[in-house]
Structure formats: structure tokens, C-alpha cells
Amino acid sequence: MQSSEFHDKETDVTVIGCGPVGLFAVFQCGMLGLRTQVIDVLDAVGGQCIALYPDKPIYDIPSHPVISARGLIEQLCKQIAPFKAGFHLGQVALRLVGAGENWTVVTAKGCEITSRAVFVAAGAGSLQPNRPNLRRLEEFEDKSVFYAVRDIADFSGRSVVIAGGGDSAVDWCIALAELCTVTLVHRRPNFRAAPESERRLRALIEAERVKLVAPAQLQDLEGEGGQLTGVVVSEPNGPRLLSASRLLLCYGLLNDVGPLSGWGLALQVNKVLVDPTTMQTNLPGIYAIGDIASFPGKLKLILNGFAEAAIAAHHAFGRCRPGELLRFEYSTAKGVPTVS
Amino acid sequence: MQSSEFHDKETDVTVIGCGPVGLFAVFQCGMLGLRTQVIDVLDAVGGQCIALYPDKPIYDIPSHPVISARGLIEQLCKQIAPFKAGFHLGQVALRLVGAGENWTVVTAKGCEITSRAVFVAAGAGSLQPNRPNLRRLEEFEDKSVFYAVRDIADFSGRSVVIAGGGDSAVDWCIALAELCTVTLVHRRPNFRAAPESERRLRALIEAERVKLVAPAQLQDLEGEGGQLTGVVVSEPNGPRLLSASRLLLCYGLLNDVGPLSGWGLALQVNKVLVDPTTMQTNLPGIYAIGDIASFPGKLKLILNGFAEAAIAAHHAFGRCRPGELLRFEYSTAKGVPTVS
Numbered sequence: 001m002q003s004s005e006f007h008d009k010e011t012d013v014t015v016i017g018c019g020p021v022g023l024f025a026v027f028q029c030g031m032l033g034l035r036t037q038v039i040d041v042l043d044a045v046g047g048q049c050i051a052l053y054p055d056k057p058i059y060d061i062p063s064h065p066v067i068s069a070r071g072l073i074e075q076l077c078k079q080i081a082p083f084k085a086g087f088h089l090g091q092v093a094l095r096l097v098g099a100g101e102n103w104t105v106v107t108a109k110g111c112e113i114t115s116r117a118v119f120v121a122a123g124a125g126s127l128q129p130n131r132p133n134l135r136r137l138e139e140f141e142d143k144s145v146f147y148a149v150r151d152i153a154d155f156s157g158r159s160v161v162i163a164g165g166g167d168s169a170v171d172w173c174i175a176l177a178e179l180c181t182v183t184l185v186h187r188r189p190n191f192r193a194a195p196e197s198e199r200r201l202r203a204l205i206e207a208e209r210v211k212l213v214a215p216a217q218l219q220d221l222e223g224e225g226g227q228l229t230g231v232v233v234s235e236p237n238g239p240r241l242l243s244a245s246r247l248l249l250c251y252g253l254l255n256d257v258g259p260l261s262g263w264g265l266a267l268q269v270n271k272v273l274v275d276p277t278t279m280q281t282n283l284p285g286i287y288a289i290g291d292i293a294s295f296p297g298k299l300k301l302i303l304n305g306f307a308e309a310a311i312a313a314h315h316a317f318g319r320c321r322p323g324e325l326l327r328f329e330y331s332t333a334k335g336v337p338t339v340s
Numbered sequence: 341m342q343s344s345e346f347h348d349k350e351t352d353v354t355v356i357g358c359g360p361v362g363l364f365a366v367f368q369c370g371m372l373g374l375r376t377q378v379i380d381v382l383d384a385v386g387g388q389c390i391a392l393y394p395d396k397p398i399y400d401i402p403s404h405p406v407i408s409a410r411g412l413i414e415q416l417c418k419q420i421a422p423f424k425a426g427f428h429l430g431q432v433a434l435r436l437v438g439a440g441e442n443w444t445v446v447t448a449k450g451c452e453i454t455s456r457a458v459f460v461a462a463g464a465g466s467l468q469p470n471r472p473n474l475r476r477l478e479e480f481e482d483k484s485v486f487y488a489v490r491d492i493a494d495f496s497g498r499s500v501v502i503a504g505g506g507d508s509a510v511d512w513c514i515a516l517a518e519l520c521t522v523t524l525v526h527r528r529p530n531f532r533a534a535p536e537s538e539r540r541l542r543a544l545i546e547a548e549r550v551k552l553v554a555p556a557q558l559q560d561l562e563g564e565g566g567q568l569t570g571v572v573v574s575e576p577n578g579p580r581l582l583s584a585s586r587l588l589l590c591y592g593l594l595n596d597v598g599p600l601s602g603w604g605l606a607l608q609v610n611k612v613l614v615d616p617t618t619m620q621t622n623l624p625g626i627y628a629i630g631d632i633a634s635f636p637g638k639l640k641l642i643l644n645g646f647a648e649a650a651i652a653a654h655h656a657f658g659r660c661r662p663g664e665l666l667r668f669e670y671s672t673a674k675g676v677p678t679v680s
Contacts, residue, residue: 024402031400059671060371061403062364062646063415069672075403276616277637297617299650300668306402307647310639328640331399332409 009086009113011037012320013313014105015121016093019047021290021305022121023076028313030083033337034320037086037113039093039105041126041258043150046073048123051253062303072302082336088113092126096263096286101319103285117316120265120272120281120288121309126258130251132163132218143226145247155180155246161231163218164250167193170201172248177209183242185233186214213242221247257292268294279312285319287312349426349453351377352660353653354445355461356433359387361630361645362461363416368653370423373677374660377426377453379433379445381466381598383490386413388463391593402643412642422676428453432466436603436626441659443625457656460605460612460621460628461649466598470591472503472558483566485587495520495586501571503558504590507533510541512588517549523582525573526554553582561587597632608634619652625659627652 012034015022023045026036044050049069057066067075091107096118098104104114129147131137137145149155149172156179162169165186170193176182184201189212191198204210219239220232231242257270266273266282271294274280279287288294289312290305298304317326352374355362363385366376384390389409397406407415431447436458438444444454469487471477477485489495489512496519502509505526510533513524524541529552531538544550559579560572571582597610606613606622611634614620619627628634629652630645638644657666 020402027400027402053672056672057675059419059676060367060650062360062367062643063401063407063412063419064403065415065419067403072403075405079399079403079405277635295617297651297655299647299654301647301650301670303402303643304647304650307639307641307644310400310641310644311637314639315637330641332393332396335397336399 009037009111011035011086011113011115013037013117013119013316014039014103014113014115015085015119016040016105017047017121017123017290017292018045018087018089019121019123019290020049020072020076020302021123021309022047022119023073023080024306025119025121025289025309025313026080026083026085027076028310029316030080030085031331031337032313032317032326034313034317035085036083037088037115039088039091039107039111039113041090041092041128043090043148045077045087045089046070048127049073051127058302060301060303092258094259098283101285116285116320118286119309119312119316120260120286120292121290121305122257122260122292124255124291125270126256126260127253128256128258129249130254132249132251134218134221136221140221140223140226140228140247144223144228144245145221145249147249149176149248152176152179155248158246159183159244160246160248161185161242161244162248162250164252165191165193165214166250166252167197168252169193169248169250170197172250173210174200174204176248177204180246181211182209183211183213183244185216185218185231185242186212187217189214213240216240276308277311278315279308280315285316287316349377349451351375351426351453351455353377353457353459353656354379354443354453354455355425355459356380356445357387357461357463357630357632358385358427358429359461359463359630360389360412360416360642361463361649362387362459363413363420364646365459365461365629365649365653366420366423366425367416368650369656370420370425371671371674371677372653372657372666374653374657375425376423377428377455379428379431379447379451379453381430381432381468383430385417385427385429386410388467389413391467398642400641400643432598433462434599438623441625456625456660458626459649459652459656460600460626460632461630461645462597462600462632464631465596465610466600467593468596468598469589470594472589472591474558474561476561480561480563480566480568480587484563484568484585485561485589487589489516489588492516492519495588498586499523499584500586500588501525501582501584502588502590504592505531505533505554506590506592507537508592509533509588509590510537512590513550514540514544516588517544520586521551522549523551523553523584525556525558525571525582526552527557529554553580556580616648617651618655619648620655625656627656 015038018040054070091109095106159181163185216233216235219234222230272288276295289308355378358380394410431449435446556573556575559574562570612628616635629648
């Protein structure tokens, strides 16, 4: 999926979140002739399936005895390809503004999308990285302190401190050890990583190609103008300064409904309350589907999110095409509509 | 799927109907450790998908950009294989008898299945063949008058009258012309069949390997002791006797809830009313899922039936395993349980 270049859009349905349920909503809308624009805080489509467990096998997608999370997303991308949805990735949906029958969603990158209906398919929330409590952290973020490796050239040849002890920290140690001087800081001497990855990390530490500082915790950052020069860690014996021009923070992802919480939606424990017969929220034209939706009997399975997307699309049709009759047709009879 | 040989069964969930939704209910129950026995009026699993449109492409199964109805059923059969459900095919579910917390379903072949929960996944109903209004019809049925070819040897070398003008009539003319003397009786000179099939039929008529009697309608049957000797048809000029020892009636399938209508279930226009938060009917422990279920906002899509199967299975767990805690787990975490 290519991110769309245009910033001001008018469409039928704005979909927030492109995990499996958001992607299938694009399909269901497309089958009814509704155009869609999709926003996601992550840089890639697939939501948690891609960000958290791409290689895990899923067994309960109907008529796929087994499919990897990545395979599921690839199939869904093929399925929605005919509908040419616009994608606005790497940007959180910041504000919701109502005007007449329309809603405008404004993203953190200034993209504004106006539509009759908005589907909130934000899963567990906006999946923000866990940020440690460090003085002056904002000053360095996205300049020399990162939560993900977006461009590996940014790290090449640098002194890099990686903080964390899960799969992500361990995997990046292995990948970056080829290109930079890597120091791994972890609060415990053990890791929560795939055994094979941990074995490879131990071998790199043994060969002195990765330096392990553990148990230790981040205490302070040194540098000026956003350019890191060192990381102070606290060890059992006291603080130590590690020279570093890059810090990669791998403390996992935080589930948080994020800016949604200020949109006037009726919420219950970080979930959006909906009427399950329509998937509509307390705001007319705003729907919630998938894991973020809450209603009596809600089952947090991907397959149920798919069904909720279908229900929302059929209801939203009436809002997007007032006066037009929605003739119920099976896909076997009508095929996949072509879009211009 | 092999039909089960044993007639008296005790299980956790009895599933009535094994179209796609009934089959997926077996999977969802299995994932929760619930055993299932399945009843269907048809001789093969797959419901309408196999009986009515096996080769039609379906486009709206999530993460299958396209799959044939037969392919869908094959995949579902693979998916449920680990759970070793029992199948009781070719028999309508006739009676429902409650005793304490249990329900017993009795089939037309005398099979009795007792369980805590029953899932009615009967689709559009029991898919009975359309029966013409002919005197003494019952006398010949299943002896020399048939609605389907179950054993082609029954027809070999016979004089066969085939009645109807749809795909089924045309396809059987083509198939049986090799083996018997075939006369096709249809009320109109045109057919509602695939163009290629119609072309092949026309060629057989041209070559005098199939005799076409049209426009004509069935008027009477001749014969004794269930053994047909002739079929009287009415033509514009009057009646005509066609010599025949077999009559194959291809007048399509009739959707009818069948014996279900006498079970005390709350119905609305041949649908079973359910609480959509649990999929339970007015009778505790009896659930309805898929096309036969009715509730506000019901969408008659296969994918929504899948989600309904999951909801019913999770609710039925509490009934089948009172006191046991259902720990919600993703299939990625627990895999597919093994059953003994």
C-alpha cells in the first residue's frame, strides 16, 4: 500500500486503523460502491498483525486452517486492491470535527479527510511506543533517540545504545551489530525473546560484537540540540556514562485510545460503546468496529470484527447514499464492482 | 465426511445443518473443547454451497479474494478435521425433546442425539425438493420416481423421463443420455441453464439421443406397486402417454423450515428469533446461527454467520461446562487443541 500524497480529501467513509478489520471494512464499503480513505498511526498496513506478531500462525480465520498474521494481511490487501482506497500512514487521527451531515478527521500530519461516515477500527488503540521517564527526552526524539528503525542508514557507523530485553531489542542488536557499535542496556540479565534469537545475541556478546550492560536502567541523556552524545545508566554500583550518538528504545508498545478519548464518543474502559445492530456510536455517522468496539456479548476475535465491518458498511450506506435503495446481493451474483 | 454409524449419541453440542456456518460452529466448539454431532438433511456436507452453487465464485469471504463455494467447504472441512465431529447425513432433524438440562434431537432415520446445547444452523431451511401435484406420487417416490440421482446404476438401461428446465434437468439429460433412453419434459421450449450445457443438450436432441417434449406438463403416473410404467403429459393438443420406468423430477429445491416449526421456537417469517448477544433462542440451550437466525440488524452473509457461530459457542460453553472458567485465548497463543 502506498501512502496517499494528497492532504485534503473528500470521501464516503474514513476508516481509522488498518489492521485486518479496518482493511476488511474497505472491502465491504467497496462492495457497496462506497469510497474509503484510511488513516493509521503505524507506517505500514496490518496493525498489530504486522507490528506485533507477523509470523504467528492464526488458526481461527474461517476457511483458513492456518494462516500467518502477515499472510492474512497480504490476502486482505489483495482483496481490497480493486477499490483503490487512499492510505494515510504514520499519522495519528488527531481531531474529529462535525459540520452538518459531514465529519472531518484531521491527522497529526495535517491531512484533513471529510466524509459522511467514519469507521473507528483502531484495535487496541494507537499502539504508541512506551516512553521511559527521562529528563529532556522530547528534545532528542526523532533526531537521535528513536523507538523504531525507520531508516537503517541513520544508525550505520554510529555508537548505538539499545534499551530493552524483548524480541525487538534482541533482534535489533543482531541486525545492527553488523553496522555499528552496539551496547544493550537491560534491567535484567535475562531476555524475553525467541530462543534462537537469544542464542545469536549471546554469541555476539561472547564475540564482543555487542556489549551487554545489565542489570542497568536508563537514568539521563547527554547532548545538545537534539544530538545525543551519551546515555547515563544506573547500575547496582552507581551511575555510568555510555558514549552514544543514537539511542533505540525498545520498551514495547502501549495500548491507548489516544486522541479519540476527546472526540465526544461514549467510552467504557478505553472501548467505544456501539449499538451492535448497526455498530454506530453515540455520534451519528461515527461507527466503531473490531477490538475497540464494546457492546453486550462482544467477542474480541478477528472474525467477529470482519462481521462488524459488514454491519457498519451496510448501515453507513444509508447515510452516504440517502434515497438510494441498497439492494441486497450476494457476491456470487454481482462479483466485485469495478471502481473508477 | 463419513456419516456416523452409531445411532444413539451423547455430546456437548448438536449442530443441525452443515453448510458453512454449521461446519464453522464445529470448529469454534472444538476450540473451546466442546464435542459436536452434526445432522443434515442432505447427503453431503456443505449445504447450499454444494447442493446449489458449488462452482460459483464467492468474493466476500475475508482474506479469500476469491474462492469457489466448493473450495470454501473443502477448507472448512480441513479446519474442523482435528475435532472429529460425528456426521448424520441424509436425515432431517425431526423432533426436539427436552429433559432437565438436556435436549434430545431425533432424526427421520431414528438417530437420537442428546446434548446440553443445540445449534440450529439450517440456512434457508431443510432444502426439500419441489414436489409436483400428482395423484399417487408418494406410491412411486424413492422406488421409481426420484428427485436426485443417488445411484446412477438405478437408471442405467432404463426409459427415463426427466422433468424440468433448469441446470439440474439439463445436466442430468446430458449425463444420462449415455446410459438410458431419455425424454425431457418441460413446460416451455426454453431452458434456464448454463449456455454451454444448453448447447450440449440441443446437440443431443438434434442427434435424437434425447427426446424433447415441450411445451408439456406432467399430468399422471401409470404403474403398480411403486413401479412406474408410464408418464402422462398434457400438451397443447391434449394428453400423451410416455413409456417410462424412471421419472427424475428436477423442479428445484424448496426452502422450508420443516419440522423445526413444531419445536416451540419463537419464529418470524420462517426465521428463528435470537438474542444477538448470545444467539440463544427463546428455549435455553437452543441457539440459531446463520441465515435461519433473525435479530435486528441481521445481515445474511456467510461471514456474519461465522461470527454468530463464535458467539453461540462461547455462550454455550457456560451451559456445557457449568462452573468451568472460559479463559479467553487467541488461537495464536493456544493453537488447535487435540481431541481424543
